[in-house]
Amino acid sequence: MRAPLLVFVLLVAAAAAAPALAPYTPERIDLSVRRQAPSTAHLFGTDELGRDVFSRVIYGARVSLAVGLFSAAVAGASGIAIGGIAGYAGGALDAALMRATDGMLAIPRLPLLMIAAVVLQPSIPWLIVLVGLAGWMETARVVRAEFRSLGGAGFVESARASGASHGRVLLRHLLPNAAPAVAVAVTLAVARGILLESALSFFGVGVRPPAASWGNMLYQAQSALGTEPWLAIAPGLFILLTTISVSMIGDDLADHGGARRL
Amino acid sequence: MTPLPRFLVRRFAHAVPLLLLVSVLVFLLIHAAPGGPLEIYLANPNVRPADIERLRRALGLDRPLWQQYWSWLWAFARGDWGYSFSDGRPVAARIVERLPATFELVAVSLAGALALTMPAGIGAAVGRGRWFDRAVTTGSMIGVAIPAFWFGLLLQMIFAVSLGWLPSSGRATPGDADLVDHLQHLVLPAAVLATVLAAGWSRFLRGSMIQTLAQPFIIATRARGLPPPRVVLRHALRNAVGPLIALVTVDAALLVSGAVVTESVFAWPGLGSLFTEALARRDYTVLMALLMLSAAAVVVFNFLGDVAHALVDPRVPAA
Numbered sequence: 001m002r003a004p005l006l007v008f009v010l011l012v013a014a015a016a017a018a019p020a021l022a023p024y025t026p027e028r029i030d031l032s033v034r035r036q037a038p039s040t041a042h043l044f045g046t047d048e049l050g051r052d053v054f055s056r057v058i059y060g061a062r063v064s065l066a067v068g069l070f071s072a073a074v075a076g077a078s079g080i081a082i083g084g085i086a087g088y089a090g091g092a093l094d095a096a097l098m099r100a101t102d103g104m105l106a107i108p109r110l111p112l113l114m115i116a117a118v119v120l121q122p123s124i125p126w127l128i129v130l131v132g133l134a135g136w137m138e139t140a141r142v143v144r145a146e147f148r149s150l151g152g153a154g155f156v157e158s159a160r161a162s163g164a165s166h167g168r169v170l171l172r173h174l175l176p177n178a179a180p181a182v183a184v185a186v187t188l189a190v191a192r193g194i195l196l197e198s199a200l201s202f203f204g205v206g207v208r209p210p211a212a213s214w215g216n217m218l219y220q221a222q223s224a225l226g227t228e229p230w231l232a233i234a235p236g237l238f239i240l241l242t243t244i245s246v247s248m249i250g251d252d253l254a255d256h257g258g259a260r261r262l
Numbered sequence: 263m264t265p266l267p268r269f270l271v272r273r274f275a276h277a278v279p280l281l282l283l284v285s286v287l288v289f290l291l292i293h294a295a296p297g298g299p300l301e302i303y304l305a306n307p308n309v310r311p312a313d314i315e316r317l318r319r320a321l322g323l324d325r326p327l328w329q330q331y332w333s334w335l336w337a338f339a340r341g342d343w344g345y346s347f348s349d350g351r352p353v354a355a356r357i358v359e360r361l362p363a364t365f366e367l368v369a370v371s372l373a374g375a376l377a378l379t380m381p382a383g384i385g386a387a388v389g390r391g392r393w394f395d396r397a398v399t400t401g402s403m404i405g406v407a408i409p410a411f412w413f414g415l416l417l418q419m420i421f422a423v424s425l426g427w428l429p430s431s432g433r434a435t436p437g438d439a440d441l442v443d444h445l446q447h448l449v450l451p452a453a454v455l456a457t458v459l460a461a462g463w464s465r466f467l468r469g470s471m472i473q474t475l476a477q478p479f480i481i482a483t484r485a486r487g488l489p490p491p492r493v494v495l496r497h498a499l500r501n502a503v504g505p506l507i508a509l510v511t512v513d514a515a516l517l518v519s520g521a522v523v524t525e526s527v528f529a530w531p532g533l534g535s536l537f538t539e540a541l542a543r544r545d546y547t548v549l550m551a552l553l554m555l556s557a558a559a560v561v562v563f564n565f566l567g568d569v570a571h572a573l574v575d576p577r578v579p580a581a
Contacts, residue, residue: 099279099280099283103279103283103284105560106280106281106284106564107287107560108553110522111522111552111553111556112288112291114538114541118541118544119294120294120295191407198409198412199410199411202411202523203541205541218412222415222527225419225423226423229419229423236412236415236416240404240408240409240412243407243408244403244404244407247403247406247407248403
């Protein structure tokens with residue numbers, strides 16, 4: 001648990017401290033140092049406008065990590081709401097909500113998001129909402145399953161009998177029991193959010209230039225694979241490092257947190 | 263009714279509202295664009311406002327949204343998928359001409375992924391904790407976490423640009439398209455898809471095999487003195503492979519449309535590339551047809567996966 005968590009915390013800290021860590025302004029164009037290979041002055045080299053790739057990776061981390069973390073929060077919150085209502089209410093409402101979940105799972109996520117991004121031209125906050133809304137289904141299923149299996153439990157009945165409202169039973173009695181499973185689902189949503197953002201930006205419909213994200217840096221790198229391979233290596237490695245550490249955190253939560261394995 | 267037709271009817275009854283829901287979502291999303299489906303013409307200075315108005319009427323875009331939805335849905339269900347905005351040809355024709363390339367890539371990738379998954383998943387589970395298991399676990403962890411497009415770029419950089427062994431994109435060299443050339447074009451995109459799929463699958467098969475190998479009936483077969491390979495391959499695998507079949511079929515369905523990333527990186531002329539081309543040109547009729555088809559593919563393959571699972575494992579009721 002510790003090593004992946006440490007890596008992830010370091011990445012978030014580096015992103016937060018970007019202004020202090022980055023040696024150059026990420027958007028600063030310097031045509032005298034265009035297309036330079038990695039050196040001590042430019043750790044990860046420079047791009048075709050002479051911008052420092054290291055600085056852009058650090059600033060890009062802010063965007064990529066923010067999209068990953070906040071979209072997972074959106075996905076988690078909507079998943080808890082939908083799955084919680086379905087699992088607690090049961091009956092026709094449960095059936096309808098689960099059909100909707102199946103429907104959403106039947107649409108390939110990335111193409112749907114690509115269309116949404118082209119049509120709506122979202123700013124970064126709206127991009128976070130979109131990615132989150134495309135990822136609530138897993139959490140909803142997990143929450144519903146937990147609530148269904150706990151629905152008849154004695155402590156739920158006794159809470160209701162002692163006059164607790166439905167809302168109180170949901171939030172204070174059922175949700176804490178589903179917490180370990182939700183934690184795993186939301187952790188996986190972080191990794192998925194980062195991958196989705198990078199893919200959207202790679203296709204030029206996510207985070208738009210001049211702002212840097214790991215995905216749109218790779219979009220830019222694609223045209224210079226032969227001459228400036230460093231443009232493609234650094235951002236990709238950072239995506240990989242982040243998603244691996246996040247999914248390892250998720251695995252550890254699943255193994256040791258008492259949650260069902262997904 | 264015998265069990266199977268009843269099962270078919272129930273699955274069908276589930277699939278219809280699901281696909282309707284998908285169609286509403288897709289339809290609303292495309293009509294949410296500021297200029298609706300004609301957005302691309304609004305930005306074109308050569309298209310006069312009067313022309314746009316005429317197009318709007320010709321395409322029925324001036325009618326209430328629900329009427330447009332019904333006429334689109336009715337036409338779509340009858341196989342009339344409209345005409346591509348970008349070249350005026352029937353959408354169905356544009357999709358059909360891309361199918362061979364996609365099927366070829368998907369078939370080769372699935373075969374490659376299964377060829378990797380079986381030995382990796384079984385070997386890791388049997389030798390749990392040993393070096394082979396650790397290699398498989400680490401490899402699949404990376405394979406699940408790696409962005410497919412970046413993996414594609416890396417392979418292009420290494421095998422096409424630096425070493426020059428393989429072509430970096432396309433399906434054939436114009437004028438020199440023999441079988442060898444064709445296969446060379448197939449290697450890199452198929453390698454990306456197969457690796458990414460095998461990573462998820464072998465992780466799954468490993469877990470499923472470990473669970474099965476710990477069950478009493480396996481211990482019993484061992485106690486009866488059956489040779490270990492027979493215990494693993496005949497008795498354990500048959501039980502562990504069922505859930506994997508369901509996963510494989512769903513992934514196969516998503517691949518038919520969802521190889522968007524890989525096909526685009528390698529300019530492989532299948533449905534995935536058609537999707538990104540249509541996206542760049544705001545070709546909404548093509549986009550809607552592709553999304554509906556892929557949702558339908560997921561539903562159908564899901565069903566086939568359940569049937570296959572029930573056939574392999576008699577304990578699973580076809581339900």
